[in-house]
Amino acid sequence: MALLSLKDISVAYGKNVVLKNLNLDVEKGELVSLLGPSGCGKTTTLRLIGGFVEAKNGRFVFNGKDYTKIPVHKRNFGFVFQNYALFPHLTVFDNVAFGLKQRNIPKNEIKKRVMEILETVGLKDYADRSPRELSGGQKQRVALARALVIQPDLLLLDEPLSNLDAKLRVKMRLEIRKIQQEYNITAIYVTHDQEECFSISDRVAVMNNGVIEQLDTPQKIYNLPRTEFVANFVGFENFIELELEAKKIDGGFYKLKNSQRFKVTHFNGREDERYVKGAIRPEEIDILNEGGEKETNTLKGIIGISTFLGKHYQYVVETEVGRLLVNGSAHKRYVKGERVTLYFPEDKIVLV
Amino acid sequence: MKGKGKFLTLFALLVYFFLIIPLIIITGAAFGTDEFLKFPPRGFSLKWLANIFKVEMFVRTFKISLEIAVLGTVLALLVGIPAAYGLSRYDFVGKNFLQGFFLSPVLVPGIVFGFSLLNFLVIKYEMPVYTSLLVGHTVIIMPYIIRVISSSLENFDYSIEEAAISLGASKLKTFFVIVLPNIASGVIAAFILAFINSFNNVPVSIFLTGPGISTLPIQMMSYVEYYFDPTIAALSVVLMAMTIILMFIIEKTLGLSYFTK
Known part of the structure; x- marks a missing residue:
């Protein structure tokens, strides 16, 4: 006890x-x-x-x-x-x-x-x-x-x-x-x-x-x-609305509002929920050059305001599912208005 | 800017002068040889100072004033300290009303207050003169006690009391062992302030003094109605000296700035 x-x-x-x-x-x-x-x-x-x-x-x-x-x-x-x-x-x-x-x-x-x-x-x-x-x-x-x-x-x-x-x-x-x-x-x-x-x-x-x-x-x-x-409190700044399409042994397939698909490895106990949110930290999102889309887990975006945080730059990126915060390497700075593709690794998305 | 500064200095000097002149006149007259209050005095003598002690009523009423001031202040502290503590530490229905109630004697003119005490205590309840005088003084000095103690308590962090309680001391013990030693200077200041107020009070005392029992300020008033010799000036000097000494003690324990907050 x-x-x-x-x-x-x-x-x-x-x-x-x-x-x-x-x-x-x-x-x-x-x-x-x-x-x-x-x-x-x-x-x-x-x-x-x-x-x-x-x-x-x-x-x-x-x-x-x-x-x-x-x-x-x-x-x-x-x-x-x-x-x-x-x-x-x-x-x-x-x-x-x-x-x-x-x-x-x-x-x-x-x-x-x-x-x-x-x-x-x-x-x-x-x-x-x-x-x-x-x-x-x-x-x-x-x-x-x-x-x-x-x-x-x-x-x-x-x-x-x-x-x-x-x-x-x-x-x-x-x-x-x-x-x-x-x-x-x-x-x-x-x-x-x-x-x-x-x-x-x-x-x-x-x-x-x-x-x-x-x-x-x-x-x-x-x-x-x-x-x-809790996710927000510990630094998950981005929340993307997802709808469950298919459950597989190695994870779930979800549809975004713009009909893009995301694969998510861990259900985080939410395998039976149809509507969930995918949370991801700014530093876990990868920035690819324009045209780098893959079949799943990517979104097109346009670079907005950027701030220098020391270890990296942080960008506000406009996408079809809303505004996201993304950290990029300190070696390369994207300029405002630049078109990019964002990649969301399937094992870094946490369902809440 | 420089001209303005000079003007201000001059103005300040005039104000000081205005405040201090009567004191100088009284002090001067107290040590003169004239039979009447006169300034500048002629000669120097201590006979008026000695004469204070020859006027039996002065000696007697001084004792009464002293007794009333000390007893009244002690009573007011016994009621005022717990009241101030309750008001500063607890929230309850009617708190604002109580706060106003405790401070009301400062707002009501002393004469009105004295008159109603006379009607209420002496006439209606036939309270002995001495007791009603003591009660009246206790009530009029209560606001000073509560104000000074309250501001002491406000400066004393409540979590210090909580720490003592969490270490195993009861609330009552915490009050005596932790709170009281830390507001001691406030208690001393409250005591002195209340004492001076009681000792100098005329408007309330005048209604509550009776046959054979009077306070020193009241006795001084009736003295000047019949005599014009400088004994009264000498007595004033003694009282001034007393007040200055008390103020000096406050300044040393707390600093006078304590009361201008």
Whole structure:
């Protein structure tokens, strides 16, 4: 049985429904990320698990017990906040010791455990400092140590790295992952940063409008998104409407609106749907010279606006089925108005 | 531009002059040897300063004013701090109304307020003079307490409280161990501001003082009706010095800019 289950959870602020019948299972020792744009309900989900938000209906079961009504201070969950939320009037040591003091642990043991955890996060020499004297990265380490020292049953992280600069973010996320695995702690991590989320998570829940659209490993989310929203979120910029014509062992044949045919290798679980959309990333589409059409998987197009992205040029290409975004090599630049043929490799099209 | 700058400087100097002249006159007169308030004073003496303590009513009402100001401020803090906390941290029906209600004593003219307290507390409920004076002062200084504490709380990030709760502290304990130490300077400032307001209050006190129980400002008013000697100037100097010292403490704990926000 899962360590943590959210069952049909709904949350609403007045008439504004934030979570709709949300279900989520997390196994012991897992790091699950909640990913999504702002306003998708990811932070609300985290705060609900933490106990700061009350569910309108549904149940939250943790370790076999109903936690729905258990107050925050009795949950024994560690919470790491986006803005660190250190106690400004206490030293680093007293910040970290705070949770242990609430648990009436003897003084010498508090000292031992605080110094141990400060060593783990690399702040052993900073115990007597005030939070004011720390950099952003150091503050976040203190916040992490403070949440970990109580040996929480669950670690909740609310966009913990979003106030740090890019390089430090990469370093810190590796550290968080390392500590999480070392302590074998179950963790839920909220972020809107895709790369950060993919790099540290065992599983990712992509959220939109108060529901989880897909809960999967980072690889599956990235390569085989199940819905148009998830596909769009992970960089599939092009969606082409397809109608099923024939199912074969090695894939399906689909008709486009302009009667062109596309062959698609993977059904992505949609072999029984007649109308689907074929999603493809801009970098997976090949640009051929005019007249390079093949029997299937090509479309004629006219180059529109182009932008330089460093590794390649990105073009807006007008086709008979609509405007598509296509990346081309940085060595050759197509000019506006040039006629080209686009090729869509059959194994790069994901049906949603 | 330079001409304009000069003009502004001159203007500012005039305003300062206008504000400070009465204070200089009073201070000067307080240390003169004349029997009447006169400026410039002749000679120098501390006899008017010493005379304050010879007027028994001044000493007695000073004590009452001090008691009322301290007790009233403490009472107002006991009610005002939880009220400010509730207003800044929770959303509830009637919040705006309550906010307006708590701040209303500043909007109603003191005389009207004092008169209605007289009618209500003293005449209708026959409350003892001392108690009604204390209640009246507690109410008039409440808005200052709530305003200053509220702005302290607004500057204090709510997630810090949530962090404490998530670490196992109850809400009540979090308030005392985490919130209160961090708004301490606001509490000190609120205390001093409320104290000064209570101590200097005339319009409300004038209705609520009764036989044998009066406040210092009221006593000073009745003194000048009969005597014209500089004792009153000397007393003013003492009160000014007291206010300046308190303001200095605020400036050192918070900075005066705290109140101009």
